[in-house]
Amino acid sequence: MRSQVVIVGGGPSGLLLGQLLHRRGVDAVVLERKTRDYVLGRIRAGILETGFVNLMREAGVAERLDRECFIHEGTQIADGNEMFSVNFQELIGESVVLYGQTEVTRDLYDAREAAGARTIFNVDDVEICGADTEAPFVTFTAGGQSHRIDCDFVAGCDGFHGVSRQTIPLTVRKEYEKVYPFGWLGILSETPPVDDELIYANSERGFALCSMRNANLSRYYIQCSLSDRPEDWSDAAFWDELKRRIPEHVADKLVTGPSIEKSIAPLRSFVTEPMRWGRLFLCGDAAHIVPPTGAKGLNTAASDIHYLYHGLMQFYEDKDSEGIDRYSEKALARIWKAERFSWWMTTLLHRFPEMTEFDLKMQQADIAFLRDNVDAQRVMATNYVGLPF
Template identity: 55%
Template sequence: MRTQVAIIGAGPSGLLLGQILSRNGIDNIILERQTGDYVLGRIRAGVLESVTVDALEQAGVTDNLKKNGLVHNGCELVFGDTSFRVDFEKLVNRHVVVYGQTEVTRDLMQAREKIGATTVYEAQEVALHEVESSHPYVTYKHEGQTHRLDCDFIVGCDGFHGVSRPAIPADILKTYECVYPFGWLGLMADTPPVSDELIYVKHERGFVLCSQRSKTRSRYYLQVPLSDKVEDWSDERFWDELRTRLGPERSANLVTGPSIEKSIAPLRSFVTEPMRHHNLFLAGDAAHIVPPTGAKGLNLAASDVLYLSEALLDFYQNQCRDKIESYSDRCLKRIWGAERFSWYMTRMMHTFPDMNHWDHKLQAAEFNQLMNSEHGARLLAENYVGLPY
């Protein structure tokens, strides 16, 4: 079997790339280790930058987003007893759209199925071969049979634990990592959100994020120690702790209900350089991870896809490799900008176990400067709605 581009991973980045390529006449096949239902069951963020919306426009999958996405023109930051609204529209004349990653994935799956493009689910023992040659190929097992997929390029969209990144020689690959000493306990419930916009709370007991997926579905996060287990947290305990950290004024608007999903995610930053090795490319979580504080994970994956789709289109349509050669550098410039912003937000809004009085005072000074400086607020808004693509 042969294709032009072999894509490893049927998450949002792999599906988005496949859809853009297919709409431009470039043949591609996606290999996914899990089932389609498993992929849809992954609960992830849902704050979309304009760059991500542009990418979904190119993929032709924005009908549901335009119908059900929630435009957010700002967010609220709460530091102790003080709150500050960052007005995106006023500061930078832009906004974000809240639309769940599950919905993005479903839209892309349905669009791919509609055009008849090939996705092989439950592809086992996927292995990459001869990525340094002009004739790379992928082998895998499916339904007990071994298959070989020849191609021009391989794109690894298979996440942090995938097979693509290890295919780059260890003496070439550089990794950078920052592991945070806490996690986020997330709870999703079919209840109306406590606010029309996202609320980020710095509390002495730990960080809180009040988020949402729709006008009737809420997503809340609590900072917890890495030693905590999901089973330690009943719904009742979660709601009680959330009320405590929100305070009586905001809790008055809180509607509680049974959780439909609950999980703990550790926070970490991770970047791989380079993101290209000959005819192998990395995109999305295969190349980088950001703490969810800045809502950048899916958005960075989308910008990777835009850079890469431009490069592949230029190659196939104009026989030009310039954008292929510059792919890694172009992506990494935006990635490190987002990593810096996520690090900044995480440091300012969380309680670290080793913090002393000096550190707490610096956090308060950082927030005070943000609240009293239009330039500081504008810088946060620029980063939140998305760095230039």
């Protein structure tokens, strides 16, 4: 089998790259370890930066997104019983949109199937070979048979636990990591959102986030111990704790109901360098992870796809390797800024076990400065809506 590009991983970043390349006449096959239904069953955040939305439009898959998304012109920051707004539209003239990652993935799969592009599901034993040569190939098993695809390039979009990053020798790659001493307990409920905008809340009991999926589907989170399990928390206990962490006037209008999904996510910051080795390119979670505070995970993957897509098109259409040669440099320059923003929001809003009284005073001063200083709000807005590619 032969393809110009092999994309390892059939999540949103791999599918987006495949769709963008397909529309420009570049053949790309996608290898996915699970089934389509399994991938679409993953519950993920859905705050999309302008850059991500523009990539979806360029890929020709934004019709439903543009029709059904919710536009968020700002966000709310709560500190104890006080709350203030950071209005992105007023500060910098831009917004973010709410459109679930599951729906993004569904749209991309539908477009891929309509185009007749090749996607192979239920693949095992993926091995990326010859990435440091001009003739890479990928081997795998599917349907009980062994397969090989020869290609020009490999895009590793297979997440933190995938094979792509591990293919780069330890003598070449360097990893940077910060593991946070808490997690997020999240529930999904068929209830109306408590507010039109997201609410990020700092309280003496810990962090909380009020979010939504649509007008009748809400997503809420509370900071929890890493030793907790979802089954340790009844719905009633979760709602009670959430109400204690958000301002009273917000808690009073909170509509509660049975959870339809409940999970705990650990928080970490992680970056591997470089993001390219020979003809292998890392994208998204294969190369970097951010804590969910600030909604950068999917959006940082999109920026990788932007740089790689344009680099590949420069190579195929202009016979110029500058874009792929500088892929890692360009991608990492933006990634580290997104990492800094996610780290800052996480430290601003969470209670850390080792915090001293001085640390608490510094956190309170940081929130007060953000509340009272329009320039600080403008910096936050600029980062939240997404730095330019």
